[in-house]
Amino acid sequence: MIRSTIVTVLFLATALAPAYAHGPTPKKVEESISISAPVEKVWETAGAFGEISKWHPDVSKSSADKGNEPGSVRELTLEKGVIKESLDEYDAAAHSYSYRMDGENLEALPVSSYSATMTVEADGDGSKVSWIGRFYRGDTSNEPPENLNDESAIAAMTAIYKDGLAGLKKTVEGK
Secondary structure (H helix, E strand, O other), X not given: OHHHHHHHHHHHHHHHHHHHHXXXXXXXXXXXXXXXXXXXXXXXXXOOHHHHHHOOOOOOEEEEOOOOOOOOEEEEEEOOEEEEEEEEXXXXXXXXXXXXXXXXXXXXXXXXXXXXXXXXXXXXXXXXXXXXXXXXXXXXXXXXXXXXXXXXXXXXXXXXXXXXXXXXXXXXXXX
């Protein structure tokens, strides 16, 4: 009896070990908004990589050392600190750019290793802006604290994107 119990416990421990050893999986947030303005007008505002503070209510200050040139590093001041992002691709003709986080500031944003793409496209008489991000939670250990887990990372990125898109709409439409 004791031997079969030990065998059963060892079997379960061995079977469950890979699930706990795996670590985090990447998460994705995708938000979009329709704006009553032509693509070029929206892109004029959204496409300025270093000027996000002009339309994003959560960013009090922003700058980019090389403007819209790939390799440009953007510094964003948020309520709880500064984060840096590097511009990977910029395609003015396609109204799209992609960037990634440089380092982490878990106080400012509870995520790690994120990359994102913003795209503006025609949508009837107006435009549709899409913002897609892929990231890991702030604490990539097997048992992260609540403020750095998957749910807090998803909530933070969703809020950043929704707030930003609403701010962009308000700025471009002038409402």
